[in-house]
Amino acid sequence: MSDTELPPAAEPDLFPEQEDEVVATREPLTARRVAIVGVRLVAGVVGLGVATVTIAASVLLPLPTVSSTPPSTLVTPVPTAQQQVCPGAVLRLADDTGQGATTSSALGVPTTSSASSSGSVTRTPLQQSDASTGGTAEAPVVISTPPNAADPAEVILLSGAQSQQVNEGDFVGLAAATCSAVSADSWLVGGSTAVGRTTLLTLSNPTEVPATVDLELFGENGAITAPGTSGIVVPASGQRVLSLAGFAPDVVSPVVHVTSTGGQVTAELQQSTVRGLEPGGLDIVGATVAPATEVVIPGLRVDDLASVQTLLVGGASFADLQTVLRLYAPGEGTVSTTISVIPEDGVGTGTSFPYEFDAGRVAEVPITDLESGNYTVRIVADAPTLAAVRVSNAAPAANADTPAATDFAWLTAAVALTTTAQLTVATGPSPLLHIANPTTAAVSMTLTAAGGEGTIVELPAGASTSLPVEGGETYTLSGFDTLYAAVSLAGDGMIARYSAQPSGAGSEPIRVYR
Amino acid sequence: MQPRVTAVLIARNGAQYLPKTLAALAAQTRRPDRVIPVDVSSTDLSPELMLKAYPGELVRTPGRSTFGGALSHALASVPSTGDDEWLWLLGHDNAPAPGALSALLGAVEVAPSVAVAGPKLMSLDSPDLIVGFGETMTRLGRSLPVVANELDQAQHDVQSDLLGVAASGMLVRRSVFTALGGFDPGLPSVDAALDFCVRARLAGHRVIGVPSARVASAGPVELFGRKSLSAGAQNRIRRSAQLHRRMTYAPGITLVLHWLTLVPLAVLRSLAQLIAKRPGSVGGELAAGLGAAFDGSVGRARRGIRRTRVLGWASIAALRMPPAELRERRAHDRAVAQGTGAPQREGPGFFAGGGAWVVLVAAVAGFIVFGRFINAQALAGGGLVPLSATVGELWSHVGYGWRDIGAGFTGAADPFAYVLAVLGTVTFWNPSFSVVLIYLLALPLAALTAWLCAARFSTRGWGPAVAAIIWTAAPPFLVSLGDGQLGAVIAHILLPALVLAVVSAARSWAAAAGAALLFAVVAASAPVLVPALVLLLLVWMAARPTSIHRLVGIVIPAAALFAPLVVQQLGRGNWLALFATPGHPVISGTPSGLQLAIGSPSGGLHGWDAFLDGLGIPAGGSVVVVVALAPLAVLALLSLFLPGSRRSIPAMLVALLGFVTAVIAAHIDVTLVGSQTTSIWVAPALSLYWLGLAGAVMAALESLATRATVPAFLVSIGVVALAVPLFAAAATGQTAVAESNGRLLPAFVSAEAATNPGLGTLQLSPEPGGGIATTVHRGLGTTFDEQSTLDATDTAVSEADARLATLAGNLASRSGFDIAAELDALQLGFVLVPDGADEPDRVRLVQALDGNRLLNPIGETANGFLWHYEGLADGVAPSGPGATGTPIGAGILAGQGVIVALTLLLAIPTSRRRRVRTTRAGDAQEVTDGE
Numbered sequence A: 001m002s003d004t005e006l007p008p009a010a011e012p013d014l015f016p017e018q019e020d021e022v023v024a025t026r027e028p029l030t031a032r033r034v035a036i037v038g039v040r041l042v043a044g045v046v047g048l049g050v051a052t053v054t055i056a057a058s059v060l061l062p063l064p065t066v067s068s069t070p071p072s073t074l075v076t077p078v079p080t081a082q083q084q085v086c087p088g089a090v091l092r093l094a095d096d097t098g099q100g101a102t103t104s105s106a107l108g109v110p111t112t113s114s115a116s117s118s119g120s121v122t123r124t125p126l127q128q129s130d131a132s133t134g135g136t137a138e139a140p141v142v143i144s145t146p147p148n149a150a151d152p153a154e155v156i157l158l159s160g161a162q163s164q165q166v167n168e169g170d171f172v173g174l175a176a177a178t179c180s181a182v183s184a185d186s187w188l189v190g191g192s193t194a195v196g197r198t199t200l201l202t203l204s205n206p207t208e209v210p211a212t213v214d215l216e217l218f219g220e221n222g223a224i225t226a227p228g229t230s231g232i233v234v235p236a237s238g239q240r241v242l243s244l245a246g247f248a249p250d251v252v253s254p255v256v257h258v259t260s261t262g263g264q265v266t267a268e269l270q271q272s273t274v275r276g277l278e279p280g281g282l283d284i285v286g287a288t289v290a291p292a293t294e295v296v297i298p299g300l301r302v303d304d305l306a307s308v309q310t311l312l313v314g315g316a317s318f319a320d321l322q323t324v325l326r327l328y329a330p331g332e333g334t335v336s337t338t339i340s341v342i343p344e345d346g347v348g349t350g351t352s353f354p355y356e357f358d359a360g361r362v363a364e365v366p367i368t369d370l371e372s373g374n375y376t377v378r379i380v381a382d383a384p385t386l387a388a389v390r391v392s393n394a395a396p397a398a399n400a401d402t403p404a405a406t407d408f409a410w411l412t413a414a415v416a417l418t419t420t421a422q423l424t425v426a427t428g429p430s431p432l433l434h435i436a437n438p439t440t441a442a443v444s445m446t447l448t449a450a451g452g453e454g455t456i457v458e459l460p461a462g463a464s465t466s467l468p469v470e471g472g473e474t475y476t477l478s479g480f481d482t483l484y485a486a487v488s489l490a491g492d493g494m495i496a497r498y499s500a501q502p503s504g505a506g507s508e509p510i511r512v513y514r
Numbered sequence B: 001m002q003p004r005v006t007a008v009l010i011a012r013n014g015a016q017y018l019p020k021t022l023a024a025l026a027a028q029t030r031r032p033d034r035v036i037p038v039d040v041s042s043t044d045l046s047p048e049l050m051l052k053a054y055p056g057e058l059v060r061t062p063g064r065s066t067f068g069g070a071l072s073h074a075l076a077s078v079p080s081t082g083d084d085e086w087l088w089l090l091g092h093d094n095a096p097a098p099g100a101l102s103a104l105l106g107a108v109e110v111a112p113s114v115a116v117a118g119p120k121l122m123s124l125d126s127p128d129l130i131v132g133f134g135e136t137m138t139r140l141g142r143s144l145p146v147v148a149n150e151l152d153q154a155q156h157d158v159q160s161d162l163l164g165v166a167a168s169g170m171l172v173r174r175s176v177f178t179a180l181g182g183f184d185p186g187l188p189s190v191d192a193a194l195d196f197c198v199r200a201r202l203a204g205h206r207v208i209g210v211p212s213a214r215v216a217s218a219g220p221v222e223l224f225g226r227k228s229l230s231a232g233a234q235n236r237i238r239r240s241a242q243l244h245r246r247m248t249y250a251p252g253i254t255l256v257l258h259w260l261t262l263v264p265l266a267v268l269r270s271l272a273q274l275i276a277k278r279p280g281s282v283g284g285e286l287a288a289g290l291g292a293a294f295d296g297s298v299g300r301a302r303r304g305i306r307r308t309r310v311l312g313w314a315s316i317a318a319l320r321m322p323p324a325e326l327r328e329r330r331a332h333d334r335a336v337a338q339g340t341g342a343p344q345r346e347g348p349g350f351f352a353g354g355g356a357w358v359v360l361v362a363a364v365a366g367f368i369v370f371g372r373f374i375n376a377q378a379l380a381g382g383g384l385v386p387l388s389a390t391v392g393e394l395w396s397h398v399g400y401g402w403r404d405i406g407a408g409f410t411g412a413a414d415p416f417a418y419v420l421a422v423l424g425t426v427t428f429w430n431p432s433f434s435v436v437l438i439y440l441l442a443l444p445l446a447a448l449t450a451w452l453c454a455a456r457f458s459t460r461g462w463g464p465a466v467a468a469i470i471w472t473a474a475p476p477f478l479v480s481l482g483d484g485q486l487g488a489v490i491a492h493i494l495l496p497a498l499v500l501a502v503v504s505a506a507r508s509w510a511a512a513a514g515a516a517l518l519f520a521v522v523a524a525s526a527p528v529l530v531p532a533l534v535l536l537l538l539v540w541m542a543a544r545p546t547s548i549h550r551l552v553g554i555v556i557p558a559a560a561l562f563a564p565l566v567v568q569q570l571g572r573g574n575w576l577a578l579f580a581t582p583g584h585p586v587i588s589g590t591p592s593g594l595q596l597a598i599g600s601p602s603g604g605l606h607g608w609d610a611f612l613d614g615l616g617i618p619a620g621g622s623v624v625v626v627v628a629l630a631p632l633a634v635l636a637l638l639s640l641f642l643p644g645s646r647r648s649i650p651a652m653l654v655a656l657l658g659f660v661t662a663v664i665a666a667h668i669d670v671t672l673v674g675s676q677t678t679s680i681w682v683a684p685a686l687s688l689y690w691l692g693l694a695g696a697v698m699a700a701l702e703s704l705a706t707r708a709t710v711p712a713f714l715v716s717i718g719v720v721a722l723a724v725p726l727f728a729a730a731a732t733g734q735t736a737v738a739e740s741n742g743r744l745l746p747a748f749v750s751a752e753a754a755t756n757p758g759l760g761t762l763q764l765s766p767e768p769g770g771g772i773a774t775t776v777h778r779g780l781g782t783t784f785d786e787q788s789t790l791d792a793t794d795t796a797v798s799e800a801d802a803r804l805a806t807l808a809g810n811l812a813s814r815s816g817f818d819i820a821a822e823l824d825a826l827q828l829g830f831v832l833v834p835d836g837a838d839e840p841d842r843v844r845l846v847q848a849l850d851g852n853r854l855l856n857p858i859g860e861t862a863n864g865f866l867w868h869y870e871g872l873a874d875g876v877a878p879s880g881p882g883a884t885g886t887p888i889g890a891g892i893l894a895g896q897g898v899i900v901a902l903t904l905l906l907a908i909p910t911s912r913r914r915r916v917r918t919t920r921a922g923d924a925q926e927v928t929d930g931e
Helices: A002-014 A019-024 A031-060 A305-312 A316-321 B018-026 B046-053 B067-076 B100-110 B174-179 B192-202 B231-249 B252-275 B279-293 B297-308 B323-339 B355-373 B391-396 B416-426 B433-457 B462-472 B475-483 B486-505 B509-525 B527-543 B545-572 B575-579 B593-597 B608-614 B620-641 B645-665 B683-722 B724-731 B747-755 B799-811 B819-825 B840-850 B887-907
Strands: A072-075 A082-086 A091-093 A104-106 A111-116 A122-125 A141-145 A158-168 A171-178 A185-189 A197-205 A211-219 A222-224 A232-234 A238-243 A255-262 A266-275 A278-285 A292-302 A324-328 A334-343 A351-358 A363-366 A373-395 A405-412 A421-424 A432-436 A443-449 A454-459 A464-468 A474-478 A484-491 A494-499 A510-513 B004-011 B034-039 B085-091 B114-123 B129-132 B135-137 B143-145 B171-173 B206-217 B378-380 B400-403 B409-412 B671-673 B676-678 B738-740 B760-766 B772-778 B828-833 B855-861 B864-869
Touching: A031 B593, A031 B620, A031 B645, A072 B799, A082 A111, A082 A158, A091 A197, A111 A141, A111 A421, A111 A474, A141 A158, A158 A421, A158 A494, A171 A266, A171 A405, A171 A484, A185 A266, A185 A373, A197 A211, A197 A232, A197 A255, A232 A238, A255 A266, A255 B840, A266 A316, A266 A405, A278 A373, A278 A494, A292 A405, A292 A432, A292 A484, A292 A494, A305 A316, A305 A373, A316 A373, A316 A405, A324 A334, A351 A363, A373 A432, A373 A464, A373 A484, A373 A494, A421 A484, A432 A454, A454 A464, A510 B799, B004 B018, B004 B046, B004 B067, B004 B100, B018 B046, B018 B206, B034 B046, B034 B067, B067 B085, B067 B174, B085 B100, B085 B174, B100 B114, B100 B171, B100 B206, B114 B192, B135 B192, B143 B231, B171 B174, B192 B206, B192 B231, B192 B297, B231 B252, B231 B279, B231 B297, B252 B279, B252 B887, B355 B433, B355 B462, B355 B724, B378 B433, B391 B416, B400 B887, B409 B545, B416 B433, B416 B486, B416 B509, B433 B462, B433 B475, B433 B486, B433 B683, B462 B683, B475 B486, B475 B683, B475 B724, B486 B509, B486 B527, B486 B545, B486 B683, B509 B527, B509 B545, B509 B887, B527 B545, B527 B575, B527 B645, B527 B683, B545 B575, B545 B887, B593 B645, B608 B620, B608 B724, B620 B645, B620 B683, B645 B683, B683 B724, B747 B828, B747 B855, B747 B864, B760 B799, B760 B840, B772 B799, B799 B819, B799 B840, B828 B840, B828 B855, B840 B855
Parallel strands: A171 A278, A171 A494, A278 A405, A405 A494, A510 B772, B004 B034, B004 B085, B114 B206, B760 B828
Antiparallel strands: A072 A510, A082 A141, A091 A104, A111 A158, A122 A141, A158 A171, A185 A255, A197 A238, A197 A266, A211 A222, A211 A232, A211 A255, A266 A278, A292 A373, A324 A363, A324 A373, A334 A351, A334 A373, A373 A405, A421 A474, A432 A464, A432 A484, A443 A454, A443 A474, A484 A494, B085 B171, B114 B129, B114 B171, B135 B143, B378 B738, B400 B409, B671 B676, B760 B772, B828 B864, B855 B864
C-alpha cells in the first residue's frame, strides 16, 4: 500500500543541500527557488499522506495473523486397578464396658457386597485403624479390580455396598453405605453433637502414601474453629476415627469439609442417637455432592408417618425425628432456593416452596406432614449449595413398657449419572432402587441384574420412581443421558439409604504440550 | 672495438605507446645496431605498428606473457654477434630520450667491470617526475626502489653503483645475460630485474645507474601489458616475488625453517593486513604463502646462483638499504600521509556540545529507576532468566550441538547466545551480573549512542541533546527494560551506533567492519529488524554505489551467525520463525495499530490509562498521550516541508519501515509458550520507528535553526512526560523484572544438582486452557543462554517430546504406567509444578503427584510445588554432542569464529595507513588514502 507511494517522496533527495544557503541569503524569488519550495511541499504532502495511510491501514485493515499451532499430545494414562473403599463396621466410642471414652471400637461386622463388570474383585481390609480393627473383617474394605490386560481401554465397572444391622445396648438400627472412590475434597452433611447424639468422623486412606487431612467445620452459627482440625495424618492403608464433638461440641447441624493432600481419602460420618436411655438409631453418612446450584436427593422414603408423628409429641429429644433438609452454602450473602419435594410416580402430594438462608451458616428446613410414600427432593439455588435430608422411621411400640424402635437415615445428594453405571444393593429389609429424572426430557433406562434380563424403565421428564431390587445383587444401569439414583432399605424401625456412585471412571486422557 | 647494441623492444597490447617509443628509438643519437621487436600475444595493433617500423623482423612469443619470458624466447632465435654485444631492454612504453643509449654506452665503455647499466625512468605523462632509478633490498630481503616518484631536480644525477636496476631500459652485456641464464622464470615480473642484478653482482660484475640516460615509463613492471591491477593482486605479486627470492637466497641450512614459516607467516601477515584495513590483500597474502610453499622454480634458481656465484653475499651487503635510511623513509611516508588527510568535520564536541550533560542526566535517571538493582547479582522475571554460572558453560551453549532445553535436541544455537556469552564474559566472575550492569547503564548508554549519532548529522549542540532525550525516554526501550526483553534493550542501545557506523562505512574499512559487528549484534538480539535493516542498507548502497564493496560486507558476520539457524528453520519450512524473539519466551500482549503508532509495544497507553483510571479519570490517558506526542509528530512531519530533505526523507523512511515491521511482527505468532502462542516482540521495530522520528525531528530542528528552541523544548518535555508512568513503574518495582538470587530452580534441587549436573527436574505447568506443558531442566536449570528459538518455534512433537508427554500424562493421573523406570531412564529426580491459578488440571496434577508413592512431596518452594523422586537410579541423562563434538558443529564454530575474528581485526581502529590503491597505467605508483 503505502510503500508503493514512496518513490515520489524520495525525489527531493536528489537536490543538493545548498537549499540552506538559499534560504539564508534570502535570494530573490527565482524560478529555481519556486521549484525547490514546490518540491518540498509535494514531499511534505506525500509524506503526510503516507503516514496517514499507513497508520489508518494498520488500524482499519483486517490484517491476517500467521499463527503456529502449539504441538501437543493427548496422553491416555495407562489404566490401573480401580479401587473403592467400603466404610467398615459401625463404630462406638468407648467399649462394651463403657471404658475408654476416647477410643472407638467396632460394633459387629457389616455385610459387604461387591461386583465388577470384569468379574474379578479383590477385597482387602485396611491395615490400620484407630478402632483397632486393622486387618480384620470389621475394618474398612478396599475393593479393587484390575484393568483388562488384553484391552486396557475397556471400561470396567466396579461397585460395592455394605449394610449392618446393629442391636447392641444403646446402638440399635440399620446402617448402609456405598463403597466409594477416594477424593481429595469431600463434603459431609449430617450428624449432630447435641446431647445424646454422637457423631464420629471416619477417614479411610487406601492409597500407598499417607494423607494429610484438613477439616473445615460449619454449624448453625457459622464456621467453627477448633484445634486439631488441620494436619490430620491418615496413614497409608489406614483409617482414622475422630469424634466430631471433640472439635464441635453441641452443634446440632454440622457440615464438614474434608480436604486431603498427599494420599486421598474417603470420609464418612457415623451418627448414633440415644434419647435418655432409649436407643434412637444410627447411620453411616457418606460424602455428598460438592456445592452445586441444583441438588437432587432421590429416595426419601416415609413408610409410617403416623408412628413418627406419635413420637414427635414426646418432647424436645424427639424433635430430630422430624424429616429435615439441611442446607449449607459456602461464602457470604443470602442464598435463595426453591425446594421441591416431588412424590414418586406422581402419587400423593408434594410440596414446593421458596426458601432463603444465609450462606456460611447451616440452615435446617423441616419438611413436615409428608404422607407415607417415596419422594425426591430437589433444590435449585442461586449459589452453589450443599444439601442432605434426614428422615426417621419408627415402629409403633409393641406395648407400653417397651419403647418404640426408631432409626434414621441421612439422605445425601445423588451424583448425576451420565453414562452406564453399576450399583450394588446392600443386603437388608425391602430394598428399593429410587431413580429420578429432574431434567426436562423423558428418560429410558435399562436395569440389568447380573446374569439377568434387562428391564426397561421409562421415566417422563421431572418424574421419579422406585423399583424393588434384590439385596446383595449388583445391577447395571444403562441407556440414559442423565439420571439420579439411590438405594433405600427400610423395615420396622429401621431405615438406611445411600446414593449411587458413578463407577468405572478411569483417568481421563490429558493433553500435554511441549 | 665498438660495442654492438641489440635493442629488444617487447610489446604487449602497447599500441597506445608504441608510436612514441618507435619514434624515440629512431631518433636516438646513437642508434642501436639491431632492433628485435617482440610481440607478446598482443590483441591490439602492436604487431602491425612494429612490423611497419621494422618489416620482417617481428618475433612472436606464443603462450608467453611475461617480460622475462618473452625476452628469453626472442634471444634464443637471434644468435649472438660477438663478445662485445650489449642488449638494450625496452618495453612498449619505454620511449628513450634521444641521448639515452649514447649515455648508457658511454658509462659502460669507461668501466669494463660494469655488466648492467640502468637509465633514469621518467614518468611518461610528466617528464619531470622520476618514476624509478635503481632498486635495492632491505637487510631482510624486501625489495624497494632507491628513488621513486620524485621531481627531477638533478638531485640524483650522480652516477652510482646500485644493487639493481629496473628491466625497462636496462643495458646488459649479452654474454653476462646468457651466462646468468637471463631473468628467473620464477619471477614473472616484479623483482626479476633486481634478482638478475643481484646475480650479476654475485658473479663479480657491477651494476650502475646512469642518470643522464632517461627513459620513459608508463607504470611499474607488473603492470606490463595490463590495463590495471588491483591493490590485492599487486600485493600478491610482490609478496610472491619476495618469498621466491627469500627461498632462493636463503642459506641451505635455514631453508627448512623458512619453508615451515611460509604459511604461518602468511596467516599472520593476513591478520596484519586486516588490522591495516587492507582486506583486499588477505587473499593475496595467503595465495603467495601457499604458492611459495609449493614453488618448483626455487630449486633451479638456487642451482643457477650456485653455478654463477663467485663472490660472497657480503659483497652486496653495502648496497642494501641501511635500517636507518629505511626508518627515515618510513617516517617521511607517514608524514606525507598525515598531511594529506581529509580535514576534520565541524560538529558539536562531546563536552562542549552538551553531550556529557545529557549522558550524566540519563545516568542519574538510570540510577533512580534501576538503582534498586545496585546490589543485585542477577535479574529475573518477564523475559529474563539468569545466565549460566560460569563463562565456560556460557560458551558451551553457542554453535551447533546439543540444546539442553525441553526434552533436548541437537541443533543450532541462536546467534543471541553469542551476544550473551560475550556479555557474560565481561563479568566473568558472575555472568548474570552483566545483565544487571546493562540495566544500570542502559539509560546513559542509550543517551550516549543517540548523542554521538545525532552529533554526526548536526551542527548545533542542542540538536543531539534533544535526540538523546527522545531516544533515552523512548517507550519501546523502557517497556523492554521493564519486561526483561534484553535483546530489544541491546538493539535499542546499539541502533544509533549502527547508523553511525553504516554511514561512515561508505568511506572506511574500520567503520564497515564495526558496522558489520554492530549489525550482527543487533540482528542476533532482535532478528525482527533484519529485513528492515537490510532494505535500508540496500538503499544506502544505491546512494553510495562506489562504496558497495564495503557496504556489502556489513551483513557477512550476521549471515555467518544465522546460517545454521536459517538452514534448520528452512528445513522445517518455518522461515518466519527465524524472526522469533530470542531468549526466554513469554506471552506478550498484541498491540493495535494505533498503539504501535504511539510506540507502545505491548498494548496500552504507556501506563497512562491505568494511572489515570486509578485516579478516577477514565479516558484521560488518550488525551495525555496525544498532547505529549503532538510536538514530536508535528515536527517529524514538518521536517518534510522544511529544507534538509536529504535527512528528513531517509529518516521518515526509517520510521515507516520500523512501523510496518512492527505491524507485521505483531501478526506473526510463531513463539510457542505451552498451549499458547505469542507474537514477535515488536519493541525493536518500534525502536527503529522511533529512530526515524527522532531523526526527522532533528532534521526539522536543524532547519528551524534559531527558531528551534521552543519546539525542541516541547518535544523533549512531551516525550519525557509520556514516559513518566514507565519510569515510575520501573522505579517502584512494578515491572516484571526483579532482583533474583540467580537460582532457576528451588534451592533443594540446586543443592542436589551441584553434585549431579545431569539431574533432571521435570516441570509440569498446568495450562490456562486445560492440559499441561512439560519441560525438563537439567542440573541447575535452563539458563538464559540455553534458550533456543528452534525449540520455542517447533511445531512438531519429536520422539523425545512424545516420551516426555507420556510420562507427564501418566504422572498427572492414577496410572499403571511404569513411572519409576521412565524417571530413571530420563534421569528425572524432581517434579516441579509452578504456581498458578487452580485450573482443574492443576488440581488433578497435584493430587496425582501427591498420591504417587514414588514421589516425596518437598512442599512449596519459590518456584512452585516440588516433589522428589528419591529412588532415582544412577544413570546417564539423554544428551548429545557439544558444540565441538561433531565435525559439522566444530566446522560451524570455527567458521563463525574466524569470520567474527577477522571482522573484529578489521574493525580495530588504527592510525592512517599507507594504502595501495588499484594501479592504472599512468597512475602514480603509491598513494595515500584517507581512512
